[in-house]
Amino acid sequence: MVLVPVVALVLGAALALFFSRPLTGVYGQYLAVACLAGLDSICGGVRSGLEGKFHNDVFLSGFIFNIVIAFFLAWLGDQIYLDLFLAVALVLGARIFNNLSLIRRFLLTKWQDNRERKRMQEMVQSSGQAESIQ
Amino acid sequence: MNPFASRISGNSWVTPVSAMSLVLGFMIATAWVNKETRVSRFGLLGPAQGNRVQSGSIDMEEAVANAQAEVAKLRLENTKLQNAMASQTSSTRALNDSLQEVKILAGLTELEGPGIRVEMRDSKKPASGIFPADLIIHDVDVLKVVNELWNAGAEGIAVNNHRVVGGTSFRCVGSVILVDNVRIASPVIIRAIGDPATLKGALELPDGVLSDLRDIDPAMVVISKIDKHRVPAFAGSTATRIGSVPKESK
Numbered sequence: 001m002v003l004v005p006v007v008a009l010v011l012g013a014a015l016a017l018f019f020s021r022p023l024t025g026v027y028g029q030y031l032a033v034a035c036l037a038g039l040d041s042i043c044g045g046v047r048s049g050l051e052g053k054f055h056n057d058v059f060l061s062g063f064i065f066n067i068v069i070a071f072f073l074a075w076l077g078d079q080i081y082l083d084l085f086l087a088v089a090l091v092l093g094a095r096i097f098n099n100l101s102l103i104r105r106f107l108l109t110k111w112q113d114n115r116e117r118k119r120m121q122e123m124v125q126s127s128g129q130a131e132s133i134q
Numbered sequence: 135m136n137p138f139a140s141r142i143s144g145n146s147w148v149t150p151v152s153a154m155s156l157v158l159g160f161m162i163a164t165a166w167v168n169k170e171t172r173v174s175r176f177g178l179l180g181p182a183q184g185n186r187v188q189s190g191s192i193d194m195e196e197a198v199a200n201a202q203a204e205v206a207k208l209r210l211e212n213t214k215l216q217n218a219m220a221s222q223t224s225s226t227r228a229l230n231d232s233l234q235e236v237k238i239l240a241g242l243t244e245l246e247g248p249g250i251r252v253e254m255r256d257s258k259k260p261a262s263g264i265f266p267a268d269l270i271i272h273d274v275d276v277l278k279v280v281n282e283l284w285n286a287g288a289e290g291i292a293v294n295n296h297r298v299v300g301g302t303s304f305r306c307v308g309s310v311i312l313v314d315n316v317r318i319a320s321p322v323i324i325r326a327i328g329d330p331a332t333l334k335g336a337l338e339l340p341d342g343v344l345s346d347l348r349d350i351d352p353a354m355v356v357i358s359k360i361d362k363h364r365v366p367a368f369a370g371s372t373a374t375r376i377g378s379v380p381k382e383s384k
Binding site for chain 2 (some may be wrong): 007
């Protein structure tokens, strides 16, 4: 399930290679920070999906607004000579880390649960067989 | 029943997240730094990150090469114009002949003829028992060879296709050698125009400029005679900023 968005990400990058040209200059920088916001939203979406708390409207609005805000903050920082760019990168970077670690823990727990369940089933089966032999 | 449909309908988040992932992938590819956008975005980085990024790749190399090609083209045009002017009268012709002679001496024209090719490369020997810095070609090695070649009567010298002229400097910055601020690294290929036997003999003198390198690893230096080759014209700046010719010698 988690792999589907990853494949879509690669697909989107491939589409961009065919249909658009990389941005030059300062707008490339703003877009780079917006990408960070998008990445954070995607990670958040996957996380809430895995946790079963996913809401489509929250996710979509969050994705679009975060991108716009990141872009705007980076632009504003350049207008008032303040490195808001760095602030955005720092906050979003921390959030991406947080989201990814939650995803990792969720998947790890699921995997461990599966293993445990399989072990229990085998135990039950083998004890059943042992009883039938006796 | 389609097994995928039931799985996806149970995970309503997969479709919107994947759709937005597609958009994000598009954005990232657009924001990606490539050859064309690198120059315009490099100046926007802070000094620390700028240094970090630049140490990874020598990204100005291409720009320098382009500028040098342009300079070479303009100088060639200049020579053609001078020749055209000279064809008018005998006095301008005489003037032009001496001008072209001076340009050859200054290294502003290409030069063709027999000569030698010296290839110097870092040793691949393991550094056991040897001081590791001895295994590397340094700026001083290049400088010594060029000096010896001038001494042996070389008429034109190029280091990695960069013409050596009166003001050429050889310097070391980290792991690269700077020839007139053009970065080169091992292998260093020095080509010289002159009498091949004399040039080769001068470099192979016992206790000569290359004996130290060859003592460490004979594979570090390869010298070959060449019947006919061409060294490029100097492509750097020739403008003087400080000095000027005194009136009485004009």
